[in-house]
Amino acid sequence: MKVFQREHSLRTKGGLACVYSPHTTCCVRVNEFETGFLEDFVRMLRRIVPSEKYYAHDDWDRRTENVCPEDVEFANGHSHCMAMLLGPAGESIPVRDGELCLGTWQRVLFMELDRSRERRWIVQVVGD
Amino acid sequence: MKVFQREHSLRTKGGLACVYSPHTTCCVRVNEFETGFLEDFVRMLRRIVPSEKYYAHDDWDRRTENVCPEDVEFANGHSHCMAMLLGPAGESIPVRDGELCLGTWQRVLFMELDRSRERRWIVQVVGD
């Protein structure tokens, strides 16, 4: 898992900003950016969704759908399960006076739940 | 649990589409539509939130609120817990050029966490 943050300046004064991951094994969440907590979070996630269990998604004796070379090489059934458990692919945050209404300790976190690689995210803002 | 998908054409060019379940034991999530993964997901969810545990929601010696005949007949305390754990009732997805910004493997999944029955969902789009 990889966690990082970015700053964004907005032209919209009031509305909603949706920070969204178009990847099925990534996740955007808002919480504190503190090394200890992120370590705790990874430990918790691995405890609840262990990668060593059997995943039909990674069983090439059975799987016939959405076959792509990457999945054959790197099993990631647990990453999909983690992403579903954590919630939506994106997070919608209120915008006021052209700024995200983040609380004192809140940061937007982009999480990779599979192996590290090139990823992108989408920021879509609606409002005035 | 039941998972299916539907296609939607949008009149909004740019904005946000919220696909929303008005039911307390259903959930909308975005992830891959692959039989093996959905099997893994059901197995994980049942392991984390077992239906055999005690649920006060299903204890008719105690329950006095929101009494409805359906709940008396079919215990669904675990389904509510699953829905809360999985996250919001809906999922907001960026819209650009009149299309949902879904990644290659992303599909919108509507999940029934209780017994199978007639259900509906709401698609609300904001933007220009």
Added chain:
Amino acid sequence: MKVFQREHSLRTKGGLACVYSPHTTCCVRVNEFETGFLEDFVRMLRRIVPSEKYYAHDDWDRRTENVCPEDVEFANGHSHCMAMLLGPAGESIPVRDGELCLGTWQRVLFMELDRSRERRWIVQVVGD
């Protein structure tokens, strides 16, 4: 954990309402407001994310970031983990005819996952 509900009247006729918590150990979710279910939910959450485990976020022999007196006095590593697991800080709900499109049993729940204290939430509405 504390759960309560509030009613809101909206000036927007059609759109999306985002009910949002600016706190990192709170969470907004939509589900049934029934005492038994909320008891079940608290029990489940404590079972999945036990407060007695080791949390690096609460380890003052190691922690150097985001130091605030409150955290030193009251350990809340488990509260952050609960919040991340439950999903986004807010919930976006469709608005039609000036009202939230809540289903029969749906209510907006604001949850405190840390100790009880003064909290606030933001309701941001976009649309016409």
